[in-house]
Amino acid sequence: MTKTNLITGFLGSGKTTSILHLLANKPANEKWAVLVNEFGEVGIDGALLAGSGALLKEIPGGCMCCVNGLPMQVGLNTLLRQGKPDRLLIEPTGLGHPKQILDILTAPVYEPWIELQATFCVLDPRSLLDEKTLHNENFRDQLAAADIIVANKSDRASEESQQALEKWWQHHGASRELIFSEQGNIPAALLDKPRLNMTPLPSAAGHAHGHALKKGLAALNLPAHQRWQRSLNSGQGYQACGWIFDADTQFDTIGLLEWARLAPVDRVKGVMRIAEGLVRINRQGQDLHIETQNVAPPDSRIELITEAQADWNALQSALLKLRLS
Known part of the structure; x- marks a missing residue:
């Protein structure tokens, strides 16, 4: 067992x-x-x-x-x-x-x-x-x-x-x-330690999501020859927008961290390729934690989650401008 x-x-x-x-x-x-x-x-x-x-x-x-x-x-x-x-x-x-x-x-x-x-x-x-x-x-x-x-x-x-x-x-x-x-x-x-807490729990209300069911079984991967892709999800009063970029795309480190720090959302989480290797980004509210390593990840992924409405197109435009040629 x-x-x-x-x-x-x-x-x-x-x-x-x-x-x-x-x-x-x-x-x-x-x-x-x-x-x-x-x-x-x-x-x-x-x-x-x-x-x-x-x-x-x-x-x-x-x-x-x-x-x-x-x-x-x-x-x-x-x-x-x-x-x-x-x-x-x-x-x-x-x-x-x-x-x-x-x-x-x-x-x-x-x-x-x-x-x-x-x-x-x-x-x-x-x-x-x-x-x-x-x-x-x-x-x-x-x-x-x-x-x-x-x-x-x-x-x-x-x-x-x-x-x-x-x-x-x-x-x-x-x-x-x-x-x-x-x-x-x-x-x-x-x-x-054993499981001792058997508190009866109510079923969750409002338990709905806006994603396609077929996406619930495997992590998103880029189609062949596609440089980047955006994906949206919503449910339980929250919205999420995530991007995945191919392994050849690197981002300006300082600009990326400022983008993550200032994005008008509740949650930012990502693993991104930068010139120095990789940066892990984790922001909850105003708390921003970053960690860099000189090992590059196979791709770049970043996700934003918020309760309020967000202008995903504007955030995406700013993010795309941070790509290094």
Whole structure:
């Protein structure tokens, strides 16, 4: 049986960073796999996790539990039967609801295959200061379903966000475990804790997406001889726009970072080719984190997500001007 953990968390909480840390500290004699889902279509997290040494299956384009869970079951079956991993980490989109995912993982058909262990929710405590996020049912139910709450980004916490976390914990913590983390640094030993939280969850309302269903089974790749492509998705009150560029396209480093910093959106995530190699871009609200390496990725991918309406054509025009000849 494959030990399995569900790792949830709202947009920008640090799920992918946490998984990268866990993979970097896995036992050398174990084979691990990751099933990852993104709201957008272009598959940024797959690019971030590609060099981790884990088996990887991507389900971009909304929610892995859409269409009665078919995309999730296809990815899950592929990893379990072909990869036979010792451990499986499942990362749903930050806009995903955990109920149907947990229903699938605990279904009788998977009993011989999966040993479901502790469910995690990665939380940026500053989210508790935002009324709109607090009233988002996916945010609430991700926290409600977790055995372990990871208060991430503690290095960026304020006195106000710390007080909000303490207040929330007094009302909702119950007997669950709370740990504090910086840069997604989660002790790997916690993965072996049992799943004890059986809180009944309501079904998600307004669970619809604007993407074509055929895109839900594989990450977007460029057609032959096409230099770049744009992809759109919408649902649950959010819109996403992503771009993928071929391996011969490089971007002006300073201009690209300014574009990402100033884009009037809630979320920016990308892995982009620059003259120096690659730059990883991760922005949530006003928090911008960048990381450069002198290894070039096979292509460039960047995704923007926002609640407000955005002028994708204007953002695209500005991005295209940053390409180096």
